[in-house]
Amino acid sequence: MARFAVRRLLGMAAVLFAVSVLVFVIFNVVPNADPARQLAGRSANPQLVASITDEWGFDEPLPRQYLTMMGNIFSGKVVSYETRENVDERIVEGIPETFSLCIGAAVIWLFFGILFGYLSAVRAGGWLDRALTVVAVTGISIPVFWLAAILLNYLTYKLELLPSGGYVPLSENPLEWARHLILPWVTLAVVYVGFYSRVLRSSMLDAMDEDYVRTARAKGLSERRVMTRHVLRNSLVPIVTLFGLDFGALLGGVIVVEGIFNINGIGQYAYESLLNLDLPPIMAITLFGAFFIVLFNSLVDIAYAYLDPRVRLGESAS
Amino acid sequence: MAGRSPWYLAYRRLRRNRVALGFGVLFALIVAFVLAAPLWANGVADTGPNATHTLERVEVDGESREVVNREGKPVGPLWFGAGGKFFLGADGRLGRDEMVRLMYGGRTSLFVGVVASLITVLLATVLGLLAGYRRGWVDTLISRALDVVWAFPVTLLAIALGLALATGGLQIGPLHLSGDSIWVPILIIGVVYTPYVARPVRGEVLALREREFVEAAVAQGAGSIRVMVRELLPNLASTLIVFFAISVANSMLLESLLSFLGVGVQPPNTSWGTMIAGGFELITSSPQLTVVPGVLLLLTVLAVNVFADGLRDALDPRAKLRLEAHAGAPEPEGHAV
Numbered sequence: 001m002a003r004f005a006v007r008r009l010l011g012m013a014a015v016l017f018a019v020s021v022l023v024f025v026i027f028n029v030v031p032n033a034d035p036a037r038q039l040a041g042r043s044a045n046p047q048l049v050a051s052i053t054d055e056w057g058f059d060e061p062l063p064r065q066y067l068t069m070m071g072n073i074f075s076g077k078v079v080s081y082e083t084r085e086n087v088d089e090r091i092v093e094g095i096p097e098t099f100s101l102c103i104g105a106a107v108i109w110l111f112f113g114i115l116f117g118y119l120s121a122v123r124a125g126g127w128l129d130r131a132l133t134v135v136a137v138t139g140i141s142i143p144v145f146w147l148a149a150i151l152l153n154y155l156t157y158k159l160e161l162l163p164s165g166g167y168v169p170l171s172e173n174p175l176e177w178a179r180h181l182i183l184p185w186v187t188l189a190v191v192y193v194g195f196y197s198r199v200l201r202s203s204m205l206d207a208m209d210e211d212y213v214r215t216a217r218a219k220g221l222s223e224r225r226v227m228t229r230h231v232l233r234n235s236l237v238p239i240v241t242l243f244g245l246d247f248g249a250l251l252g253g254v255i256v257v258e259g260i261f262n263i264n265g266i267g268q269y270a271y272e273s274l275l276n277l278d279l280p281p282i283m284a285i286t287l288f289g290a291f292f293i294v295l296f297n298s299l300v301d302i303a304y305a306y307l308d309p310r311v312r313l314g315e316s317a318s
Numbered sequence: 319m320a321g322r323s324p325w326y327l328a329y330r331r332l333r334r335n336r337v338a339l340g341f342g343v344l345f346a347l348i349v350a351f352v353l354a355a356p357l358w359a360n361g362v363a364d365t366g367p368n369a370t371h372t373l374e375r376v377e378v379d380g381e382s383r384e385v386v387n388r389e390g391k392p393v394g395p396l397w398f399g400a401g402g403k404f405f406l407g408a409d410g411r412l413g414r415d416e417m418v419r420l421m422y423g424g425r426t427s428l429f430v431g432v433v434a435s436l437i438t439v440l441l442a443t444v445l446g447l448l449a450g451y452r453r454g455w456v457d458t459l460i461s462r463a464l465d466v467v468w469a470f471p472v473t474l475l476a477i478a479l480g481l482a483l484a485t486g487g488l489q490i491g492p493l494h495l496s497g498d499s500i501w502v503p504i505l506i507i508g509v510v511y512t513p514y515v516a517r518p519v520r521g522e523v524l525a526l527r528e529r530e531f532v533e534a535a536v537a538q539g540a541g542s543i544r545v546m547v548r549e550l551l552p553n554l555a556s557t558l559i560v561f562f563a564i565s566v567a568n569s570m571l572l573e574s575l576l577s578f579l580g581v582g583v584q585p586p587n588t589s590w591g592t593m594i595a596g597g598f599e600l601i602t603s604s605p606q607l608t609v610v611p612g613v614l615l616l617l618t619v620l621a622v623n624v625f626a627d628g629l630r631d632a633l634d635p636r637a638k639l640r641l642e643a644h645a646g647a648p649e650p651e652g653h654a655v
Contacts, residue, residue, distance in 0.1 A: 018466040026482050137627075141619040143571055145578050146594055146612035153601045153608070252473030256575065270474065271579070274481055282478065289471045297469075 008301075012294040019290045020283060024066050027279045035279065038081040073284050082278040090269060091284060097167050097265030100177070101257065102250045104185045109192035110243065114236075116193065117200025121235075122227055124205060132197065139194025144253065148187040148260040155183065165261035184261045188253055192246060196239060203235040210234075237307050241300050248296030251289035328556070331632040338628020345621035348614070352428060355421035362402035363415050367422035368586050371413035376400045385413040391603055409593070409607060410600055419588050420611060426589040427615065430504050431570035437508025438569070439562045442515035443554065447546045449516075450523025461520070464513040472510050476572060479506045480581030498584035503576055507569045515561045519554060526553055556633035563626035567619045574615055590615045 036053040037044055053059050057068060072078035076088045120132045156164045162183055168176040207213065208231055216230045217223075254267035262268075266285060273281035332338060359366055371385045378399040385408050386392050392408035395416075405417035449460040467475070483502045488495040495501050526532065527550070535549045576582030577591025578598075585592075590611040597607030 014462075015465050015469045018462075019469050022466065022470075023478065026478055029482070029486070137623055138616070138620060141567065141571075141616055141623050143574050143578075143591075143594070143612060143615055143619075145575055146608070146615070149594070149598050149601060149608050150612065153605055157602050249471050252471030255473055255477070256579070259579075271477070274477055277481065277485070286470070286474060286478075289474060290469045293469050293471065 008298050012298065015294050016287060016290055020070065020287055021066070023283050023286050024062075024069070024279075027277065027282065028062060035081045038276075038278070039084070069280065069283060073280070073287065078280045078284060080273070080278050080281050082273075082276045087281045087284045090281070091266055091288060094264065094266040094269055096169060097263050098251075098254055098258070098267060100167075100170065100181060101184055101188065101254060101263060101265065101267075102247070104178075104181055105188035105192075105250075106243070106247055108185050109189035109196060110239075112189070112193045113196025114200060114239065116197035117204065118227075118232060120197060120201040121204035121208075121231075124201075129201075133201075136194040136197045139190045140198070141194075142190060144187055144191060145256045145260060147190060148183070148257060151183050151187065152260065165263060167263050167265075184257050184263060187260075188250075188257050191253075196242065199238055199242060200235060203238050204231050207231045207235045237304070240303050240307060244296040244300035244303065245293075248293040249289075251285075251292065324556075328632045332628055335628040335631065338625050338631075341621040341624035342628075344617065345625060348424070348618050348621065349428065352421050352424035355418070355425060358402075358421055359415075359418045363405065363418050364403065365415050365418060367414065367419045367588055369414065371408065371415070372411065374413065376403055386411060392600075392607075394604065395606065406610060407604070407606065410596055410604075416607065416610070419593060420590075420614065423588040423590050423593050423611065424614060424618075426500065426583055426587055427570055427573060427591065428618070430500065430507065430573045430583065430589065431566045434504045434507035434511075434569040434573070435562050435565035437505065438511045438515055438565050439558055441508065441512045442519050442561070443551070443558060445512070445516045446519025447523055447550060447554075450520040451527055451542060451546050451550065457520075460516075464516055467510065468513045468517075470510075472572070473575065476506050476510050476576055477579060477581050479510075480576050480579075484581055484584060498587070500583060500587050502584075503573055503582045506576070507572050511565060511568060511572075515565065518561075519557065522554060522557060523550055526550055560626060560630045560633060563622060563629055567622040567626065570615065570619055570622075 036049045036056065036058050039052050040048045057065060069078065078087045079085065080087055116132045116136060120129045123129045152164060155161050163180050166180055168180050170177045213226060213230055216226045251267065255271050258265050258267035259271050269281060270285045374385050375382045376385055376393065378396055383393060390411050392410050392413060393404055394407045396404045396407065404415055406420065407416050408414060409416045409419055445460050449457040480503065484497045487497045488502065532545060532549055535545050573582055573589060574591030574594065577589050578595045583589040583592055593611040594608055597611065601608050
């Protein structure tokens with residue numbers, strides 16, 4: 001176990017290192033992004049640009065610039081080239097918004113994904129199964145940003161049922177917090193509800209043919225108990241895997257949803273920084289996002305070992 | 319049923335799947351619709367996808383109307399009121415014909431989706447075959463490179479690449495792509511989805527390489543390239559076909575997202591994504607400009623997804639492959655980072 005943990009940690013660090021190098025390289029080959037010019041602002045003269053270049057070390061070799069930036073990111077001193085505000089502080093400020101969005105959406109998609117998948121599998125072939133299949137496949141196929149635009153137009157602008165976006169802190173007013181987040185939650189969750197219910201349905205249908213299910217029935221257990229305790233429970237393994245991967249990678253989807261619903265979280269910050277070709281926040285946010293992806297990748301493996309005792313951790317990481 | 323090829327059996331299973339066939343027909347209709355773009359543009363609407371009609375008037379049932387009124391509101395759907403001109407109305411301040419743009423935009427969306435998926439599947443096949451068959455340091459190198467791309471939030475990587483390339487273009491050897499080229503989003507989408515296909519392909523190659531027919535080929539003196547191309551590739555074909563179909567759906571969705579954010583398809587090209595982006599600015603006054611391209615995109619992706627589902631059932635009746643690719647299929651041996 002200890003060996004596994006050490007190897008896994010080293011692997012995570014290596015991937016994060018590679019990710020950061022990749023971002024750094026992508027944005028250093030972009031011709032229109034001269035950081036010295038960005039820092040100098042609109043009324044820049046050549047002398048100012050030259051002195052900034054010198055002061056910030058933009059004329060130093062790229063590997064050294066990279067090390068300086070990474071050092072600043074991890075010591076919390078890194079500042080944006082565009083606004084000069086502290087990047088790490090700005091990310092921390094965005095955490096409540098972004099985490100509220102992600103966790104709420106995850107609760108919704110797990111609940112409805114598992115509910116729909118369960119009902120579909122139990123009633124396989126019936127009309128309920130067909131109806132839920134239509135819902136699920138449509139959910140998978142829907143362009144998320146388009147759904148957001150449509151919901152916003154009809155539920156907010158036309159019917160005025162819900163606020164058009166923004167964020168109210170949970171500690172201030174829990175009801176308003178939820179009311180402001182309901183549309184973003186639904187938008188973010190829709191794809192996953194469809195996807196998870198499909199996966200759970202097929203995994204439950206496979207499990208129903210297993211010997212232990214026949215044994216459970218032979219013991220005289222009620223059908224409901226067989227389905228929940230034996231079939232569903234064993235079919236949740238792929239859901240756990242997917243959830244780990246999807247939840248870790250959610251930062252990508254958040255960019256769009258935060259933008260459309262005007263939530264000032266990390267996703268919004270990422271998008272603004274990208275548009276300004278503002279390298280320090282882009283580096284920091286990408287690392288932040290990639291960290292969650294590799295972290296949840298590892299958590300999935302550990303969860304696997306608990307759910308399925310046949311998996312041995314040391315060997316699975318070959 | 320002895321003597322029938324597996325492809326024929328798969329075809330027979332697919333033919334019995336009414337739902338999948340129905341959606342296959344829907345997809346064919348959408349393709350026919352976008353292929354008819356020049357016919358409609360030249361024969362009926364008499365305009366091009368980028369021709370502006372801001373200050374013009376159009377005769378509707380004998381009454382003359384402004385294409386774009388003084389408040390900047392474009393004319394709504396005229397259906398056949400003006401003989402097919404502005405069938406779906408105009409697209410905004412520039413007064414372009416929405417129907418013509420919809421047809422040409424669909425061409426771009428489908429083209430990007432299909433070509434990007436070809437790139438994904440091609441790259442994934444080469445990488446998966448090499449990593450799975452050669453193993454050793456080749457496998458380590460390829461798998462770690464895929465891990466790095468995998469560790470990026472897909473959208474974030476695609477947006478970053480989109481921005482970088484849209485401002486600077488791309489130079490690969492003698493080949494130069496300008497920033498507004500349609501090939502920029504195609505390459506980006508093709509590359510970012512590669513790990514999601516390459517990983518399962520590698521897994522399948524790892525299983526296949528231990529089988530007797532590979533051993534037999536090696537014993538006959540076949541080199542590794544021959545084994546990979548002649549022995550392993552045909553056994554991967556059904557997996558690759560299904561991945562390709564799912565990949566078309568996902569690539570079209572990612573293209574529309576990138577275009578919506580302004581880092582995908584660039585003017586003068588139009589796609590359904592750029593049209594939704596344009597329509598979103600006028601959503602309260604002219605919601606049809608957002609609704610129509612979005613519904614078409616949804617129907618296309620839906621048709622591809624349902625057809626791909628049927629294809630998978632037909633090619634692999636035991637359906638042991640879990641190919642729901644958008645978030646990556648769970649791997650039996652666990653995710654090694």
